[in-house]
Amino acid sequence: MSFRFCLSPRIPLHMKAPRGIAILGSTGSIGRQALEVIQANPESFRVEVLTANRNWEELCQQAIAFNPNAVVIGDESHYNELKDILWPLGIKVFAGEEALCSIMDMEGVDMVLTALVGYAGLKPTLAALRCGKPIALANKETLVVAGDLVTGLAKESGINIYPVDSEHSAIFQCLAGEFHNPIEKIVLTASGGPFRGKKRDDLATVLPEQALKHPNWSMGAKITIDSASLMNKGLEVIEAKWLFGLESSQIEVVVHPQSIIHSLVQFEDGSMKAQLGLPDMKLPIQYALGYPNRLANDFPRFNFLDYPTLSFEQPDMETFRNLRLAFDALQKGGNMPCVLNAANEVAVDRFLKGSIGFLAMSDMISDVMQSVPFEGSPSLENYMASDAEARRRAEEW
Ligand code: NAD
């Protein structure tokens, strides 16, 4: 299994010093919810580093509220504004992509929550692992792009990667106490998104506003479009392969519109375990940050009587081709998932800007996958080149 689990005896977090957390992408949907979790558990967690790409005002407000050791703003043009406000408060300010990587080495960083979006997560995640810092991983694109390098480095350095994605957290929770038992298969549940049940004719003219309305989860724009196109589930299939050391034949997807069962594991004796709860990302965030402890909270509780029917459907891969493309990329291996991811990032961006339609996203990703040269065992440089080439072709498409 490529995933190394922490098997240390259970020590209540509050009996140790609070864990110093670096949140990469603190102004996003996951980042903000992580701050709520930290605020509710000051005896368990403290904020050591906060980072954002462009939203310097929110980053500044967060820093004033949480008093981290340092902040990093991706867009260097906002460095001076932030520095003028935060240096007098004793908060260090850095800017740019390199700072995002070098900050991982800070002594007070005990764990890194990767809550930034897209390919941009790859370098800082590798940097954190090189510095020996455990990862709470929300940024699934990193594992899609270079899962072999990331999990290989984690294994080599004996560093754990804790899943934040709700499906993978569900599987991780089902595996507690079972780490020695081989997995026969896993079942990832998918809500089906806002267009569940629709056919290609219905989807030809859908607008970004319609795709941005997710029935069960409130998330950043990119993952919301990915959920509507089922690419999110495709990325999660690849993420699961690397986190749990599985073959693609061991990973199934089932549509479960209520999003109550977050995913399931089947063991070799046929027994299945599932993790259930109301859809709320704060639970998987808290579980990853606090592992192996479960921290008491006042999140709303699930009641079976409010959900007399939990239903399940086969995913429609004819209409939602992205899920099939992701399985294809996983089976092909090498740089293909990286190419799929890059083409998809451009596709989502172009769809949101109105330059291509909803169905064209899959056509474009498929064309780019067929046109970028295949690399069977890519190095980091090969992945970077494949990403750049796929983006170039997707922009020109
Ligand atoms: P978001 O768009 O709401 O937030 C993204 C954050 O990353 C922001 O703080 C932004 O400033 C920062 N960022 C963006 N581009 C960056 C760059 N180039 N360099 C540095 N920082 C950058 O996204 P989100 O919905 O919070 O999702 C974050 C990640 O978590 C994604 O990989 C997503 O797939 C994953 N995830 C999200 C959810 C969810 O409920 N939102 C659930 C599961 C997994």
Ligand code: MG
């Ligand atoms: Mg998910």
